[in-house]
Amino acid sequence: MADFQKKLLDIRDLTVQFDTDSGVVHAVNHLNMQLEEGKALGFVGETGAGKTTTALAILQLIQSPPGEITSGEIWFKGQNVREMTEAELRNMRGREIAMIFQDPMTSLNPIMTVEEQIMEMISLHSDLKGSEVRERALEMMRLVGIRPERAKDYPHQFSGGMRQRVGIAIALACKPSLLIADEPTTALDVTIQAQVLELIKDLQKQVKTSMLLITHDLGIVAETCDSVAIMYAGHLVEYADIQHLYGNPLHPYTQGLFNAVPDLESPITEKLAVIQGLPPDPTNLPRGCSFSPRCPYAQAECLEKPCGMREIEPGHFIDCYFPHQYEGGSRA
Amino acid sequence: MLLKKNSMLRLTLVRLRRNHLAMIGLAVVLTLIFVAVFADYIAPFKYSRQHLRETLQAPNAKYLLGTDEFGRDVLSRLIYGARVSLQVGLVAVSISLFVGGSLGAVAGFYGGKLDNLIMRLMDVQLAVPSTLLAIAIAAALGPGLFNLMIAVGISSVPRFARLLRASVLSVKEMEFVEAARAMGASDFRIIVLHILPNCCAPLIVQATLSVANAILSSASLSFIGLGIQPPYPEWGGMLSSARDYLRSSPYLSMFPGIAIVVTIIALNFIGDGLRDALDPKQKR
Amino acid sequence: MLKYTIRRLILLVPVLAGVALLVFTLLYITPGDPARMALGEDAPQESVEQFRKNYGLDDPFFVQFGRYCYKALFHGDIGNSYVTKSSVSEEILTRFPTTLKLAFWAVVLGVALGLPFGIICAIRQYSIFDSVSMILALIGVAMPNFWLGVLLILLFSVKLNWLPPSGFTTFAEMAMPVFTLSGGTLAVITRMTRSSMLEVIKSDYVRTARAKGQRESIIIWRHALPNALIPILTIVGMQFGGLLSGAILTETVFSIPGVGRLMVESIKMRDFPVVQGGVLYIALVFCFINLVVDLLYAGVDPRIKAKYR
Numbered sequence: 001m002a003d004f005q006k007k008l009l010d011i012r013d014l015t016v017q018f019d020t021d022s023g024v025v026h027a028v029n030h031l032n033m034q035l036e037e038g039k040a041l042g043f044v045g046e047t048g049a050g051k052t053t054t055a056l057a058i059l060q061l062i063q064s065p066p067g068e069i070t071s072g073e074i075w076f077k078g079q080n081v082r083e084m085t086e087a088e089l090r091n092m093r094g095r096e097i098a099m100i101f102q103d104p105m106t107s108l109n110p111i112m113t114v115e116e117q118i119m120e121m122i123s124l125h126s127d128l129k130g131s132e133v134r135e136r137a138l139e140m141m142r143l144v145g146i147r148p149e150r151a152k153d154y155p156h157q158f159s160g161g162m163r164q165r166v167g168i169a170i171a172l173a174c175k176p177s178l179l180i181a182d183e184p185t186t187a188l189d190v191t192i193q194a195q196v197l198e199l200i201k202d203l204q205k206q207v208k209t210s211m212l213l214i215t216h217d218l219g220i221v222a223e224t225c226d227s228v229a230i231m232y233a234g235h236l237v238e239y240a241d242i243q244h245l246y247g248n249p250l251h252p253y254t255q256g257l258f259n260a261v262p263d264l265e266s267p268i269t270e271k272l273a274v275i276q277g278l279p280p281d282p283t284n285l286p287r288g289c290s291f292s293p294r295c296p297y298a299q300a301e302c303l304e305k306p307c308g309m310r311e312i313e314p315g316h317f318i319d320c321y322f323p324h325q326y327e328g329g330s331r332a
Numbered sequence: 333m334l335l336k337k338n339s340m341l342r343l344t345l346v347r348l349r350r351n352h353l354a355m356i357g358l359a360v361v362l363t364l365i366f367v368a369v370f371a372d373y374i375a376p377f378k379y380s381r382q383h384l385r386e387t388l389q390a391p392n393a394k395y396l397l398g399t400d401e402f403g404r405d406v407l408s409r410l411i412y413g414a415r416v417s418l419q420v421g422l423v424a425v426s427i428s429l430f431v432g433g434s435l436g437a438v439a440g441f442y443g444g445k446l447d448n449l450i451m452r453l454m455d456v457q458l459a460v461p462s463t464l465l466a467i468a469i470a471a472a473l474g475p476g477l478f479n480l481m482i483a484v485g486i487s488s489v490p491r492f493a494r495l496l497r498a499s500v501l502s503v504k505e506m507e508f509v510e511a512a513r514a515m516g517a518s519d520f521r522i523i524v525l526h527i528l529p530n531c532c533a534p535l536i537v538q539a540t541l542s543v544a545n546a547i548l549s550s551a552s553l554s555f556i557g558l559g560i561q562p563p564y565p566e567w568g569g570m571l572s573s574a575r576d577y578l579r580s581s582p583y584l585s586m587f588p589g590i591a592i593v594v595t596i597i598a599l600n601f602i603g604d605g606l607r608d609a610l611d612p613k614q615k616r
Numbered sequence: 617m618l619k620y621t622i623r624r625l626i627l628l629v630p631v632l633a634g635v636a637l638l639v640f641t642l643l644y645i646t647p648g649d650p651a652r653m654a655l656g657e658d659a660p661q662e663s664v665e666q667f668r669k670n671y672g673l674d675d676p677f678f679v680q681f682g683r684y685c686y687k688a689l690f691h692g693d694i695g696n697s698y699v700t701k702s703s704v705s706e707e708i709l710t711r712f713p714t715t716l717k718l719a720f721w722a723v724v725l726g727v728a729l730g731l732p733f734g735i736i737c738a739i740r741q742y743s744i745f746d747s748v749s750m751i752l753a754l755i756g757v758a759m760p761n762f763w764l765g766v767l768l769i770l771l772f773s774v775k776l777n778w779l780p781p782s783g784f785t786t787f788a789e790m791a792m793p794v795f796t797l798s799g800g801t802l803a804v805i806t807r808m809t810r811s812s813m814l815e816v817i818k819s820d821y822v823r824t825a826r827a828k829g830q831r832e833s834i835i836i837w838r839h840a841l842p843n844a845l846i847p848i849l850t851i852v853g854m855q856f857g858g859l860l861s862g863a864i865l866t867e868t869v870f871s872i873p874g875v876g877r878l879m880v881e882s883i884k885m886r887d888f889p890v891v892q893g894g895v896l897y898i899a900l901v902f903c904f905i906n907l908v909v910d911l912l913y914a915g916v917d918p919r920i921k922a923k924y925r
Contacts, residue, residue, distance in 0.1 A: 059827055089829075091829060093827055093828060095829065101827075103820060106819065106820035107821055107823070109824075109839055109843070110821070110843065110918070110919060111842055111916075111917065111918055112839075120825075121828050124828060124829050124830060125829065154918045154919070156918075156919050167824075170828070452634070453634070459631050459635050459902065459906075460898075460902070461858060461860055461898070462861075464857075464861040464864070464898055465895075467861070467864065467883075468891065471642075471646070471883050471888065471891045472888070472892075552865055555760075555865060556883060568762075571760075571763060571766065578766070578770060582770050585763075585770060589759075589766070592759075592760055593758045596758035597758045600758060
């Protein structure tokens with residue numbers, strides 16, 4: 001019992017399914033993941049791997065038809081989120097756990113000023129009243145680098161990067177214990193991405209919140225996170241702290257991801273490395289290891305039964321029977 | 333391009349078939365068309381045949397839906413009325429489609445001042461509510477089936493003009509149009525052979541829904557005395573004469589109305605079904 | 617905002633001119649000699665010719681149109697009724713308030729019932745309320761309003777004897793006509809509100825509001841509804857045109873002394889100046905209402921407002 005009270009977030013055996021016209025989509029499959037207080041965890045995977053679904057599940061924001069959490073527990077600060085009452089959930093959302101969404105254009109209400117949207121967060125979770133709420137909102141805007149004169153502007157009047165800053169201001173307004181950032185820079189121009197990422201990193205340290213950073217970009221994770229979890233087909237395949245994972249990636253999928261990152265020093269004539277095959281059909285997952293159809297080292301056992309997470313070296317977990325030493329060299 | 337049309341057509345039909353409401357609508361409309369075409373063989377009596385000793389009879393064995401004030405069989409008149417309604421619907425929509433579509437296509441394709449002019453004209457027409465315009469045109473042209481078709485047809489022109497214009501504008505920018513131009517194709521050829529086939533989808537949906545609208549308009553116009561003249565049966569006209577006998581023969585006011593509602597609902601089902609089936613954003 | 621208003625008003629002028637041209641052209645092409653129609657079938661030929669000279673009926677098209685516009689604009693004179701010989705404008709204007717009243721209450725009823733019904737359907741999607749409402753809306757859209765009127769009279773006047781089948785002064789007299797006219801609009805507004813709300817409820821910014829920990833009721837009221845209502849506003853404006861034409865039919869069914877019934881009787885009596893005069897006035901009102909709706913829309917949606925700041 002005491003063990004997982006140290007952890008801020010402890011997800012155990014989470015399974016989320018979606019009932020669609022083409023069948024039941026297994027978005028998240030028996031996911032196990034933990035996050036410690038004060039740390040930043042990078043949550044990496046391809047589009048459709050189930051990362052956003054996991055994030056929404058933590059906040060209990062999965063749309064109930066068609067989605068459903070069919071098993072598992074989500075422990076946050078010693079409480080099982082799945083057993084919380086509606087009032088407790090509302091209290092948790094925004095105050096304890098806050099989320100930055102992927103698309104800043106559609107995540108902001110088009111007919112409310114940015115000031116009002118930040119103020120809403122503040123009024124919901126603090127005892128501040130009247131002008132104090134506005135002052136705090138302006139303070140947040142300053143913190144994320146938005147000029148106070150723009151407080152009464154509407155979202156469509158801002159550029160993508162600025163809108164995302166508004167999203168960050170909203171998320172951090174009440175100093176949450178956990179910040180979930182769902183691909184916060186994916187929808188932005190490359191030049192802006194770095195700025196926004198810097199901002200998130202700085203604020204995370206300032207406000208001292210733990211962070212779950214969802215992304216498909218290994219580079220971003222390396223810069224901002226303490227540990228990383230690789231997700232494939234709805235569950236984790238490898239988990240370690242940055243040094244170990246980047247220094248010694250062991251799961252064939254992880255290795256494939258690293259291979260796919262183009263190397264400035266490799267000759268131009270070399271073809272880009274790709275991972276053979278396609279991600280599995282979420283309505284029809286393989287019987288054994290979900291990566292086995294594409295794995296260059298797959299053996300009979302792999303196709304029969306999934307392995308489950310094993311601790312290969314201290315703090316380095318991997319879901320694989322036969323981890324191979326990585327030949328690409330350390331990416332640390 | 334023919335191959336592409338084939339597979340798009342097939343995909344659309346497959347999707348449409350899955351839509352139960354649309355299938356019901358289709359069944360109803362096909363039945364209606366059948367009835368209208370073969371009215372001469374299906375109707376028990378001729379629509380103008382009067383049985384003056386059997387007027388205002390409630391539905392019975394001989395006259396399944398009763399008789400009207402002139403002793404005419406209501407069922408037969410309904411059947412021939414279907415023919416009239418469908419005729420008006422199809423011809424009127426064809427007029428709107430052709431005139432409106434051409435205007436819209438030209439406006440979208442050539443742009444500039446021509447576009448502006450045509451769109452301003454459409455705005456003027458849209459400043460008058462469409463049923464009202466149909467009434468005004470029908471009043472000016474005089475009674476008759478043909479004038480009714482023209483009146484209803486013209487009143488729907490702006491809708492098609494706007495639709496075609498929007499479609500043409502979006503397709504115009506695509507590369508295969510540039511390719512055709514590079515081959516030296518004339519404007520007319522480009523519009524007809526390349527651009528128009530790609531505008532078909534929303535057009536078909538709008539056409540279906542417009543037929544429903546046209547039938548409603550024609551019923552409304554006939555109700556107030558424009559359009560079809562007696563003894564030709566039109567559902568709206570039948571409802572108008574039925575009003576005088578509301579107390580004694582309420583059934584006269586029921587059947588034509590039911591016919592109208594059923595037809596319109598069926599057409600709406602098909603139109604909505606087509607819209608869903610042709611929607612490129614649908615995942616299946 | 618003011619700039620936008622002025623711009624729209626200026627744009628209105630050519631449109632109105634176009635409508636006047638349309639109406640005038642229709643009058644012009646109507647078969648029959650206006651002089652003979654005015655004087656009667658048996659009038660002697662010289663009086664007919666004299667009439668034609670007096671009113672310039674042999675002048676070229678555009679001269680006559682110019683005259684028509686001038687008289688209309690500065691004297692409100694758009695001709696005289698062939699039947700009553702009195703001014704068309706007068707005939708129409710005395711009856712207009714009744715028609716406007718009918719249309720107004722129909723809109724009010726449509727919105728007052730349609731909005732809440734649509735919202736409830738969206739919040740309780742797939743419930744019995746939703747299914748029943750959608751079926752009723754489906755029928756409402758397909759039903760010609762004059763038939764609805766006749767059915768209501770059949771039920772409430774003939775069978776139950778609760779409501780009078782004609783007239784428009786007391787509440788009892790107004791109940792059925794207003795409901796009849798609003799039928800189609802009510803159906804459309806319910807459906808549109810429902811789909812607009814559904815779209816908005818599934819939107820990302822509503823999800824953001826939930827992630828903030830906001831209460832569901834406040835989310836519906838303050839986030840979803842205002843966004844959902846914006847497109848509904850346009851729909852309501854567009855419906856007004858249908859209501860004004862629909863009033864023609866409703867007034868006929870319920871014998872209401874409005875512009876619509878006047879037009880229908882004029883059609884029967886081939887009194888074309890009155891018919892087209894009615895068209896002109898109704899189009900004018902419709903344009904005006906569209907303008908008001910556009911302005912409201914711009915006032916309400918900050919994205920439009922910003923374009924014209």
